[in-house]
Amino acid sequence: MTHVLAAEVSIGAVPPEPSVARRRGRGRRPTFAVVIATVVVAIAVITAVTGSLLAPKDPGKQRLRDTLIPPMRSGRFGRYVLGSDELGRDVLSRLIAGTRPLLLVVVVSVAAAALFGLVWGLIAGTGGRVVPTVMMRIADMQLSIPPVILAVILAVVFDPGVRTSIVAISLVTWPSYARVVRAETLKVRSSDYVALARVAGLGKIRVLRHHILPNIMNSFVVLCTLQLATAIIFAAALSFLGVGVQAPRPDWGNMLAGGTKYLDSWWLVVVPGVAITILVLSLNVIGDHVRDRFDPRRAAL
């Protein structure tokens, strides 16, 4: 029991001492960067919902006379704002069309992993002696396979695609949620008001719902926000390795992978890469803000 806690201390998710002073006056109100980041994420979400409706050209259409046209130049079939690829497909349109599978994978996998981790962590945090130890051991075991490796194995077992990406990312990330939820639950459980509620005769479920859950929600939501960025890099990495979204269907990761074969046409690599970086950066900025706002104890990392 105590050992598992030691492992939690060493995982580095919880910095030893909060430095509240450092953050004083910062991060309370949304800064300019947070506003920009929110706008970026909003654009990404809208693009994902509308899909290729916004695209200036058909993302799948090959125009073999217009291959590898640099950004802002015109080919025989009109202007290519972000250039065209080796098959004459419009990079901007593919970027837009690729938003949906990416965000789909990210949102579904984070939701699934978070929910599973929440339930797992709550049970492991409120149960007796043996069950929690076993449960957290299982979570640890999961963490002892490097994520990319596990995802790649899964892709061999099942067929590569959106569904495999989702399964892989959720399977790989749920233990982080379980650990944080359990650590928080243990902390809240030892507080006086929970003891009081017990003394007052409240049942286990009631204590859980009305006293423990509301108090761990902040850390949980913060973690979810921060995990979104990780999930994006992960999803793109899987597509890049060819085990995620499959080739004819555009996705930021597989666009990048295709681009590495034509390095002289720099925009094929730079455009999806910049898109991923901007989105991840925005989510990190929002995540940091949410954390400072709702969970200042974790602000050090």
Place this chain on the structure above:
Amino acid sequence: MNVVRRVALILVSAIVSLVGVLTLVFVLARLSGDPAKLMAPPNAPQSQIDLTRAQLGLDRPLIRQYGSFLRDAVHGDFGKSYYWHQSAASLVWDHLPSTLALAAVAATFAIILGVGAGLVASSYRGRLPDRVMMTGSLVGQAVPAFWMAPVLILLVSVKLGWTPTGGMNGWRSFVLPMIALGSFQLAVIFRITRASALEVQSQDHVRLGRAKGLGKGRLAISHILPSTALPVITVAGLSVASLIGGSVIVERIFSWPGLGNLMIDAVEQRDFPVVQAIAVVYAVAFITINTLVDLLYELADPRTRTAVVR
């Protein structure tokens, strides 16, 4: 609980994790389809497939198969590669050194630069150098390796011609993969070093050192660094562990003759013995590093013991 018992517990749980990983690999291997069918030619008659199954021992009860899988795995035997027609273990041994070399170089790069930059930034807290480095680390954490690597190749190898575009050939070939693999961890280590150095700065022994008139560098190395060591060791250890996983992508892009690259090739050929051998090697490395970090923590800081009992 005394130290010996807790250390023993850490070791036992490492072994439990290892068995768990092996079990998972076994289950996934069985889910991945019938190896006999994969090995046989496309229109092989059923009798031939059955023969192969018997040769591979796949007709035995599952629990017996599991037993012999564990026994073989402990001996480092994961069967024969379907594609390369040699033992999976020997393939792994051939590719392991280049992966380890790259990981070691990248880890050294990330730890030395990260800790150094963290200490510098903390002593300039809030001023220009600090802010530049903080922004840099934020960007560093947002740039995925699979994007940084092609851009580096484009700029440094193709345009400037300073380094080879791929392969492992002389020290120059290490530079770009090292940067691509290490820079994310560099950003993480930088942030944790900076954060804990800031905390330590207001402690008495550091203030005394400052009052004695010690210079910034001296203060950082002999007063601040030792007190920040624990969180930094933890995060650095975990970074090295995740660096091992991240190397798959970087190796792929730089055609590095390592395990990660081999693994993706094996996946494309659906060569499961090789995939599972590599997965186990990665898991062993991962578990070893995590266990070392746990042990280090246990032995180095008496406070974690009391904090845990709370």
